Amino acid sequence: MIYAVIGLLIGMLLGFVVPWSIPVGYSGLFSVALMASLDTVFGGLKAACNGNFDDRVFITGFFTNALLAAFLVYVGDRLGMDLYYVALLAFGLRIFNNLGAIRHYWLQKH
Amino acid sequence: MRIDKGQISIVCVCIVLGFMLAIQFRSTQDTRASLPFQRVEELSARLHQVESENQELEDEIRELKGLSSSEKNDKINDDILMISGMSAxxxxxxxxxxxxxxxxxxxxxxxxxxxxxxxxxxxxxxxxxxxxxxxxxxxxxxxxxxxxxxxxxxxxxxxxxxxxxxxxxxxxxxxxxxxxxxxxxxxxxxxxxxxxxxxxxxxxxxxxxPAYKASSKYKLAVTSNREEESK
Missing domain, CATH: 3.30.70.1880 (Protein of unknown function DUF881)
Known part of the structure; x- marks a missing residue:
């Protein structure tokens, strides 16, 4: 757990130091990718709670989920389908489900 | 303390996640801050347009001032005929x-x-x-x-x-x-x-x-010197 927090802090520091920013046109894709990443991280936490955490599944899931989500939204945008909201809704639901599972685990443990 | 592979991957992923979070946060702040800039651009375009109109009017004033009174009257007459539709x-x-x-x-x-x-x-x-x-x-x-x-x-x-x-x-x-x-x-x-x-x-x-052909006599209306409607 402590490693996760340290990593998060290092990443945030990097993000604030580096002078890049997302062009307005791509901010939608980026936010969907971010949502997918968050979903994977919470999924990983839940798996760790259940004791079936696999770092390979976790690391591949993190990158492929983010890229695929952004790609799908991009394609949907080209085809005139607003997959943006669908992706946000789906990932949001999953994040809350995972949060719920984590909470249950903690409540049962203590 | 032993660091195993799983923990390294977690750290990597968390670094990337934190990086993305920070970038997204900053981009959102940027777009919020840049909205007034669009307004500035719009206003400067308006200002530019109004200034060029102003320039045109000043040119017209200078042109009219340079003419003698009869030439001036002719020019104003021509303009009025054109605008009112009395000339082809x-x-x-x-x-x-x-x-x-x-x-x-x-x-x-x-x-x-x-x-x-x-x-x-x-x-x-x-x-x-x-x-x-x-x-x-x-x-x-x-x-x-x-x-x-x-x-x-x-x-x-x-x-x-x-x-x-x-x-x-x-x-x-x-x-x-x-x-x-x-x-x-x-x-x-x-x-x-x-x-x-x-x-x-x-x-x-x-x-x-073509020019307007019918009669242009006003039967009822007369010119008024008043600038505003009196109460």
Whole structure:
């Protein structure tokens, strides 16, 4: 757990130091990718709670989920389908489900 | 303390996640901060336009000041004649013809939809004026500030002269602007073509527009020196 927090802090520091920013046109894709990443991280936490955490599944899931989500939204945008909201809704639901599972685990443990 | 592979992967992923979070956060802040900038651009464009208008007016003042009084009067006279429609004009523009629909009216539809109405002509004229047309005539009748475009049975009355379709509307102005104003998607041409009304618009390098021919005597109105309406 402590490693996760340290990593998060290092990443945030990097993000604030580096002078890049997302062009307005791509901010939608980026936010969907971010949502997918968050979903994977919470999924990983839940798996760790259940004791079936696999770092390979976790690391591949993190990158492929983010890229695929952004790609799908991009394609949907080209085809005139607003997959943006669908992706946000789906990932949001999953994040809350995972949060719920984590909470249950903690409540049962203590 | 032993660091295993799983923990390294977690650290990597968390670094990436934190990085993305920070970038997204900053981008959102940037877009919020940049909204007033768009407003600034809009306002500077407006300022630029108003300044150029101002420059034109100042040039006109200087020009008029440089002329002798008789020349000045002539120039003002010419301008007034042009604006009021009392002199024939020519210049680049368009010739637009509108005629009733060639389609056979369907039984369930109102047959009126297939005819050209005063409203259609009004819409076209309005669109042309909005696009900067300097002079307009309908079937040889110059449109002045007092001209009407009114339904008169099967005909349309302009300057109290009736004419039947096809209507020829001539306009002097920027050819491209006038064409685009009529042909724009969802514009006048589109809505009339649904009913098969024949609308044809042609750019012409030199359009001739006749002067207003009827009497221009005002019977009731007199000029007033008052600047404001007194109570």
């Amino acid at each position: 004009l020519e210049g680049p523009g368009i010739i637009l013809t509108i005629d009733d629909s060639g389609k056979i009216a369907k039984k369930e539809n109102d047959p009126n939809l297939y005819l050209v109405h005063d409203e259609d002509i009004l819409k076209v004229v309005n669109e042309l004026r909005a696009a900067g047309a300097e002079a307009i005539s309908i079937n040889g009748q110059r449109l002045t500030a007092n001209s009407e475009i009114r339904c008169a049975g099967p005909t349309i009355s302009v300057n109290n002269v009736r004419s039947a379709p096809p209507f020829e509307i001539r306009a002097i102005g920027e050819k491209e602007n006038l064409m685009n104003a009529i042909n724009m998607r969802g514009g006048v041409a589109d809505s009339l073509k649904v009913w098969g009304i024949k609308l044809n618009i042609q750019p012409v390098d030199n359009v001739w527009i």
